[in-house]
Amino acid sequence: MKTLIEKSLNNTPLYGLGKFFFHKGRSILYFLEKAYLSCINFLLPKRYTVSKVPNYVLENYADFRKDLETYESAWPYAQRDTNRIFTAKYLFEMVATLDVGDYAELGTYRGSFARLIYKYKSKNSKLYCFDTFEGFDSKDVEKETVVSGDIIKSGFFSDTNLESVANYITQGSADSSDSLILRKGFFPATFEGLENKKWRFVLLDADLYEPQKAGLEKFWDAIVEGGVLMIHDYNASYAGSKIATDEFFKNKKVDLIPIADNAGTVFVIKH
Numbered sequence: 001m002k003t004l005i006e007k008s009l010n011n012t013p014l015y016g017l018g019k020f021f022f023h024k025g026r027s028i029l030y031f032l033e034k035a036y037l038s039c040i041n042f043l044l045p046k047r048y049t050v051s052k053v054p055n056y057v058l059e060n061y062a063d064f065r066k067d068l069e070t071y072e073s074a075w076p077y078a079q080r081d082t083n084r085i086f087t088a089k090y091l092f093e094m095v096a097t098l099d100v101g102d103y104a105e106l107g108t109y110r111g112s113f114a115r116l117i118y119k120y121k122s123k124n125s126k127l128y129c130f131d132t133f134e135g136f137d138s139k140d141v142e143k144e145t146v147v148s149g150d151i152i153k154s155g156f157f158s159d160t161n162l163e164s165v166a167n168y169i170t171q172g173s174a175d176s177s178d179s180l181i182l183r184k185g186f187f188p189a190t191f192e193g194l195e196n197k198k199w200r201f202v203l204l205d206a207d208l209y210e211p212q213k214a215g216l217e218k219f220w221d222a223i224v225e226g227g228v229l230m231i232h233d234y235n236a237s238y239a240g241s242k243i244a245t246d247e248f249f250k251n252k253k254v255d256l257i258p259i260a261d262n263a264g265t266v267f268v269i270k271h
Ligand SMILES: C[S@@+](CC[C@H](N)C(=O)[O-])C[C@H]1O[C@@H](n2cnc3c(N)ncnc32)[C@H](O)[C@@H]1O
Pocket: 078, 106, 107, 108, 109, 110, 111, 112, 113, 114, 130, 131, 132, 133, 134, 135, 136, 137, 140, 156, 157, 185, 186, 187, 188, 205, 206, 207, 208, 211
């Protein structure tokens, strides 16, 4: 009976179609996916590209889509920076295994990246965020033109404020009063009193030569063994960040590891 059914089904077009899809299904799906991504890339403005994250990676990072959306919602230029966020996630995991050290971000603006640090930081550590919260300072801007030739507008990034940034970073978490410290004002003046601290993770994202240089001088020696320093805008549009970094590390034996993110970030693991 079974053979009879098989034999008669064998000759139907439906069976043939089923067999074809069963065997060729994967390549058809692959082709459709490629076509879908090409359409999206074609329709999007050229500054965007679609980065696909494989499901087996996403399984270990359930919040990925939420993190991308929240990251972008803080300000329009942040974009869905898949590579930056994913690389940071792995670095956060690495530094969480260290015994000591706090977290710092120089240049916080509306808190897009600080929120990620805060969310993935190790439990008993603090996050320090440094920003004028009034945008670029005129002193830094003047120096920038001399050093890199870039013409920068002072006050750029002033559309933020301390209270909303704090809420955004902690996402309303009740126990944040002691674990998030926002230092408002001109860096490096706002570093005062933290000279003996140890750091396990530092992001320098103040864009310009002067604050980036000051950040390197203040933080580098105090980063613990195995700790991570991330430097934003090294391979990107703000030339001053690269100039400051290259000057600072000129006679030091470190490897700057580039990330293919939207702003040409590099990172160093301290040894
Ligand atoms: C590109 S934004 C930071 C973006 C942020 N890290 C994020 O993830 O969205 C650069 C910030 O650096 C800050 N900044 C630049 N120079 C500074 C200085 N000397 N002292 C304090 N903040 C400074 C600016 O106010 C601005 O908010």
